[in-house]
Amino acid sequence: MISLSLHHIAQTLGGDLLLVGDDTLDTEVSGRVDTDSRVVGPGDIFVAKPGETTDGHLFVPAARTAGAVLAIVEHPVDEPITQIVVPDAVAALADLAREVVARVRARGALKVVGITGSNGKTTTKNLLARILQDEGETVAPRASYNNEVGAPLTMLRVTEGTRFLVSEFGASGPGAIAALAGLVHPDISVVLMVGMAHAGGFGGIEGTFRAKSELVHALRPGGVAVLNADDPRVAQMAPIAADRPASVRWFGRGGAADVRAEDVEVTADGTSCTVFADGASAPLRLRVLGEHHVMNALAAIAAATALGVSLADAVARLETVELAERWRMQPLGSQRVRIINDAYNASPDSMSAALRTLAQITGPGERTVAVLGAMSELGEYAGEEHDRIGLQAVRLGIQRIVVIGPEARRLFLAAVGEGSWDGEAVFFATADEAYDYLTGELRDGDRVLVKSSNSAGLRFLGDRLGEFFS
Missing domain, CATH: 3.40.1390.10 (MurE/MurF, N-terminal domain)
Incomplete structure (x- = not known):
């Protein structure tokens, strides 16, 4: 401080x-x-x-x-x-953070970037921080410090020499992002997507939209809203930016985006594409697994280039990133049995993206294995969303589905009901039971996804499997 x-x-x-x-x-x-x-x-x-x-x-x-x-x-x-x-100690923490950031801003060239979205916040935060750290002193959250305690603690790490503060904003309920972003009023607000994550706490997807749009409302006048052009709900936030007034910088896969990607190719070693921005283009070889992380990279590039970083520099720095964060599409194990531990968070959107990645990176003669646990904070939507993921896993041709925990049982039942199988989908009440099964079941050439919400604890199962097959 x-x-x-x-x-x-x-x-x-x-x-x-x-x-x-x-x-x-x-x-x-x-x-x-x-x-x-x-x-x-x-x-x-x-x-x-x-x-x-x-x-x-x-x-x-x-x-x-x-x-x-x-x-x-x-x-x-x-x-x-x-x-x-x-x-109130938590309120005091926020007051202190507001004062410190305001004083640093008044004395120097500090720029503040806020990031929110139903998925991808932490990955995008880490990618953007990697780009900006070569431009000057950059402060970004450790892990997922994005709540009423973590966000102010991150803000309080700024010094007189800090040039960039990257803040990640999660939403525990309506008004949470408004309160946190209101401490700093970002120069750039990045909204990644509006999905079903935490929908149970917001009364559905429209409530989630209102919560995420709070970050655009909090923009400093003259700031920039970096918005996902491919998400119709995020696109509806453009008029909010205009009211600040603020400009909009679009990212996405479509041709109308200011920062876009073409020729996307996914492999077990990462994802490649060509990035276009502001009349320039550059090939990008992203080592972070998963096609969905292309959008996170585009958001980071859009924010960085809005801050004056060249496209070439942004891409070159992104290519040095080997892992976005522990337990997020983290490769473990060996070439013999590859474990992808993505069990820090799970929502219907991120679960779907991870399953698609598993299918994409598995080659001929290799077997896809999905080890899945519950998706939390879905409220009344939990049953139908677990059903949907079970159906998707079967339709993607995942060859072995291992479901863990009573909260995820509907996912298992949906998979069994969709497929005419004999043992390809199995259910275990605990991670320990699943571990005993998997250490005997997995074989050379298996590509294994471990995916669940944090509360299910499967990230530790992923670590154990990674060590066993290393």
């Missing part, structure tokens, strides 16, 4: 400052801000956030011992560390 006085921080948070030791109102702090006492170090600021299973106030002593010089708390803690007492 940038250097701020204790007085200024307390004033920003509207909290009561309790000084300890030699600290004064003018004492400056500039360390890392975090809610996890295990990563706090000398000079850092610890935010004691109450949680569902524990209370951050219990870890103020550990944070002080680790070297923290300031604790932001909701009630005083009997510990010799300077504290700022606030009504």
